[in-house]
Amino acid sequence: MKNINTIYSILVKKYGLQNWWPTTLEKDLHPTYHGRTLNDKMRFEVVVGSILTQNTSWKNVEKAIIALNKGKLLSINGILKTPQKKLAAIIRSAGYFNQKAERLKIVASFFAKNGFKKLKKERIGKLRELLLALKGIGPETADSILLYAFEKPIFVIDAYTKRMCSYLGICKKDVSYDELQQMFMKKLKHNVKFFQEYHALIVAHAKNHYSKKPYHYSILK
């Protein structure tokens, strides 16, 4: 059985760097961004994406983000000033639009009150607590925001990660989020870019090899 460092090497060799967030934003919205420094507008766009992509394909999310941008609403104030009903209509393609419109409102007011600059100085544990306290932000969304928007070294677990690990016999099928996260973080070097890429690679691999049962992660066995 391969360990999780080896699995990373195999995946990156096969799929290459993913440069996930803000991928779409880089291409369509931020032509000058080259993966170096995020400004607060980009950070907020990552937050929006993390909400919209909950249990939803990224394709559908992209449409919603582009629609928001087209309406000049892809910002904290843009979200705040837009009636929730109207917001829901704009993000329709992302599904669960009523829930997600409410969630966008909630995170927007949170970041309006607590600026990114101030929040970025918080320790990671404290910041994670603050995010988890928001309605609509669970562990995966919180960790995605921490890793991709705040660039904090935390490993994101998702359904794919869990399925892959249990399939490979690395963890139990009913392993908890925190348990699996601890396992990754205990065995991996704590590095933001590395964590960002690893999570994205798991998703990339799952998309190609893991849409339907029976699962075959053959290259990883």
Added chain:
DNA sequence: CGCCAGGGCCTCA
């Protein structure tokens, strides 16, 4: 037609 997507909340044991 059914199944799934870069989840999380609520309810009920």
Added chain:
DNA sequence: TGAGGCCATGGC
């Protein structure tokens, strides 16, 4: 604390 229902569009 965990299982199950619910939210909803779009791709295949």
